[in-house]
Amino acid sequence: MKWSKEEILTKIKGQLIVSCQALPSEPLYVEEKSIMYLMARAAKQAGSPCIRTSSVRDVKAIKEETGLPVIGIIKINYDGYDSYITPTMKEVDQLVEADSDIVALDCTLRKRGDGSTINDFLSDIRRKYPDIILMADISTYEEGINAWKCGVDLVGTTLSGYTDYSPHHEGPDLELVSRLSTDLDIPVIAEGKIHYPEQAVQMLDAGAYAVVVGGAITRPLEIASRFISAIEKRNTNE
Numbered sequence: 001m002k003w004s005k006e007e008i009l010t011k012i013k014g015q016l017i018v019s020c021q022a023l024p025s026e027p028l029y030v031e032e033k034s035i036m037y038l039m040a041r042a043a044k045q046a047g048s049p050c051i052r053t054s055s056v057r058d059v060k061a062i063k064e065e066t067g068l069p070v071i072g073i074i075k076i077n078y079d080g081y082d083s084y085i086t087p088t089m090k091e092v093d094q095l096v097e098a099d100s101d102i103v104a105l106d107c108t109l110r111k112r113g114d115g116s117t118i119n120d121f122l123s124d125i126r127r128k129y130p131d132i133i134l135m136a137d138i139s140t141y142e143e144g145i146n147a148w149k150c151g152v153d154l155v156g157t158t159l160s161g162y163t164d165y166s167p168h169h170e171g172p173d174l175e176l177v178s179r180l181s182t183d184l185d186i187p188v189i190a191e192g193k194i195h196y197p198e199q200a201v202q203m204l205d206a207g208a209y210a211v212v213v214g215g216a217i218t219r220p221l222e223i224a225s226r227f228i229s230a231i232e233k234r235n236t237n238e
């Protein structure tokens with residue numbers, strides 16, 4: 001099924017998008033076959049209208065399983081690039097080929113190995129694929145404004161806390177979500193470090209168009225570690 005931008009935006013407004021991702025280094029990565037479609041199945045059963053995922057195989061498997069629109073990324077490290085979320089045209093081509101409904105990419109202002117700026121990259125993408133829906137993963141207000149001026153369709157706060165110069169909080173960047181939601185006329189997606197349902201609600205109250213939650217739902221190692229570190233803290237204070 002091919003979703004239009006309007007259909008996707010209508011579906012996700014005020015809703016939870018579940019990020020279902022496992023890299024080869026993670027416990028839920030299975031070499032032979034994607035199993036992330038099972039996470040996506042659970043997310044769909046719970047009522048989530050859209051899934052974010054990484055890699056061509058997971059985009060395909062999740063679309064086939066759920067029939068829901070998918071936000072696709074490809075994580076890959078290249079020499080000279082600080083960005084690792086859909087950093088070059090090669091990954092954009094692969095996601096378009098895989099029928100990813102939204103293509104998300106790093107839109108920080110960090111170094112790009114080929115010497116291009118993010119603005120050059122975004123205009124190259126638009127020239128090649130005028131109609132695809134682009135989500136900009138950013139870490140600061142300035143990067144959000146820049147991506148918006150470049151004509152992206154959605155802005156996500158995905159990378160706040162993951163660049164050297166953005167605030168490193170334990171929880172989500174409420175201020176960033178709130179400022180961008182006030183100043184942009186495109187959907188701002190609150191994403192990153194949302195660990196509790198109350199935080200998701202807070203993001204929507206602050207103006208977020210939708211909320212993406214990943215690790216707190218789909219990364220058992222992260223969830224178990226959070227419990228264990230709270231218990232260890234308690235045990236050392238005893």
Ligand SMILES: CC(=O)N[C@H](C=O)[C@@H](O)[C@H](O)[C@H](O)COP(=O)(O)O
Pocket residue numbers: 019021073085158159162191192193194212213214215216
């Ligand atoms: C920084 C980075 O690489 N973020 C990735 C982007 O897709 C994912 O690993 C996160 O799980 C996703 O952003 C959702 O965030 P959280 O898992 O905190 O709910």
